[in-house]
Amino acid sequence: MTGFSRAAALAVRRAARLGIASAVPALAMLFTASVSHPAAAMNIQKIKSPGGIEAWLVEEHSVPLISLRYAFDGGNSQDPPGKDGLANFITAMMDEGAGDIKSEDYQERMEDIAMRMSYDDSKDSLYGSFETLSKNRDKAVELLKLSVQKPRFDQDAVDRIRQQLLANLAYADKDPDKVASREWYAQAFPNHPYGRPSNGTAETVSKITRDDLVDFHKRTFARDNLKVVVVGDITATDLGKVLDDVFGSLPAKADLIPVTNTEPPQGGSQKIVEMNVPQSVAVFGVGAMPRKDPDFIAGFVVNHILGGGGFSAKLMEEVREKRGLAYSVYTYLQPYQHASILVGSVATKNASMAESLGIIRGEMKKMAENGPTADDLQAAKDYLTGSYALRFDTNSKIASQLLGLMQEGFGPDYVETRNAMINAVTPADAKRVAARLLKPDNLVVTIVGKPVGMNSAATPPVLQPALAVPGRG
Known part of the structure; x- marks a missing residue:
């Protein structure tokens, strides 16, 4: 799901939960924050924070908006056997409360400051996307920091998200395009993590526990497998402080399951x-x-x-x-x-x-x-x-x-x-x-x-x- 579509869905869901008759005001706020502006001259700076975290920065001060993209090597190839869909599960949990802030309050705070945050997974990586208006940078960075470092994984949120994921799987099983793609990878990469269903199955997703989510986060969210790019209204000095604040307390090294090189079978x-x-x-x-x-x-x-x-x-x-x-x-x-x-x-x-x-x-x-x-x-x-x-x-x-x-x-x-x-x-x-x-x-x-x-x-x-x-x- 794209960043804006996920943010829009969250706004609608929050509005329904709170009994708001129309989600239009929340959506308007999110859309305003999502408008980007092309960088006039793309001067790509390679920076290193005081704590040693490297990033690329393109400064663009004409619009008061900061866009940050980051990735942790790992992705759904790190799903343990029998727990297919774990990486996808965790991406849906990362805005369901963090630190001492529970899910509903956390997402309300995001909406109040027009902050956009989403997560996604691929075969090799977990991705994070973050955007904020410059005037709300400190509050938004604090929420991002809590999400990256201290996601709650409350059991009620785990159970609710699981039901959503199971519903998505049931729908996907009736979609010829999704079935064809899933079965092609299984055929092309048998007995390899790339051949397993990225979103899992009803059986595997049903077995995923809170402890599995905690363990996956601990193994994959680390500084040595992190890559960060920032574009927008922020200086290199200020970005260095943000990088250390958000990522500096993560473990130094990830504990990833080794993945072997592979290729589709010869002969067709x-x-x-x-x-x-x-x-x-x-x-x-x-x-x-x-x-x-x-x-x-x-x-x-x-x-x-x-x-x-x-x-x-x-x-x-x-x-x-x-x-x-x-x-x-x-x-x-x-x-x-x-x-x-x-x-x-x-x-x-x-x-x-x-x-x-x-x-x-x-x-x-x-x-x-x-x-x-x-x-x-x-x-x-x-x-x-x-x-x-x-x-x-x-x-x-x-x-x-x-x-x-x-x-x-x-x-x-x-x-x-x-x-x-x-x-x-x-x-x-x-x-x-x-x-x-x-x-x-x-x-x-x-x-x-x-x-x-x-x-x-x-x-x-x-x-x-x-x-x-x-x-x-």
Whole structure:
């Protein structure tokens, strides 16, 4: 859930709990605090607090707003066996009271000062998002500090949040997209933390206790696995004090469960999860190069041409525009700490799923053999370099982008060198990397629905009509 949507939901929930007839005033206050402003000149400072906590800072004093993003390495890959969904559970608990402030009072105080705070989890990290108006900085920082250091995990809040999570799981089990994604990861990463359901199951979430939450917080919230970015109306000196106040009392070192490197199985596989729906959903993917691999940027460009470029992408043209088989089809590169994948999805009527997947395989094969055309490569580079600035047009976007770079091990200079690396991709690079990346015989495919004429198989059949589809260029 996004920061604002979660904040809005909290405002509505608090209003209902307090018997307020309309939540509009609370929502208006939260929206006012959520408005960001682009930094005029993005001077990225690397700072270290008096206590030794490192952060990146972009000062922007024209608007009295501070955006802070932080992450702890760990994420839901740290869920113990049998406790899948623990990381997700804790992200929903971090604003349910802290220190000596109980849940309702804590969230009322957040609303009173128009403070935004949310948490989220991924396979490798736990994320925190915090925004405050400058005039309320001290009060907001105190609430953030209590959340980071002393979440209460009161039993009544645990029980209430558990019921919400179980309701979400019951809903997700009826959503073909969510089921397809969950089952794809289980198929691609068997016997690995990446293959376990990130949000857990009804069985595992029901077993999570308050002690589990306390233990997870103790193991993962530490200074050595912390990364912080701040953008807004604050100086380096003042930020140093805030960093020590909020994070300085955390344990020096995290106690993380080791996670091994992995990759999807070679040779391809296909799984069908039957669901009585008129339209099937497929998730498909292969292993990809790591983020720091010299070929990653070329792979990023190739993916844009294949399925990441919206209506300009080959898959969209062939599956939707020429044949009208699907409303949307797409792919993206997803590097994790311990694996990297190229993954995509398509949804189409049950009778058309086999044809759609055949076209996708055919386009992958064609690009792997021939590479993209010079015109397609140039168009992709023009778009990717020209649109890059849009990732930095608000303070919150800047903070999120820079946090991602920190997590991937890049320095602030990446912002200045990234477009040059994309422009340096040659047709020969793109063809070589397409052959390395696009291996349709290795596709791991999960289909949810009742696709006609398809069966689960370790090696799916080659669909000849797709391979005969004529391509451009």
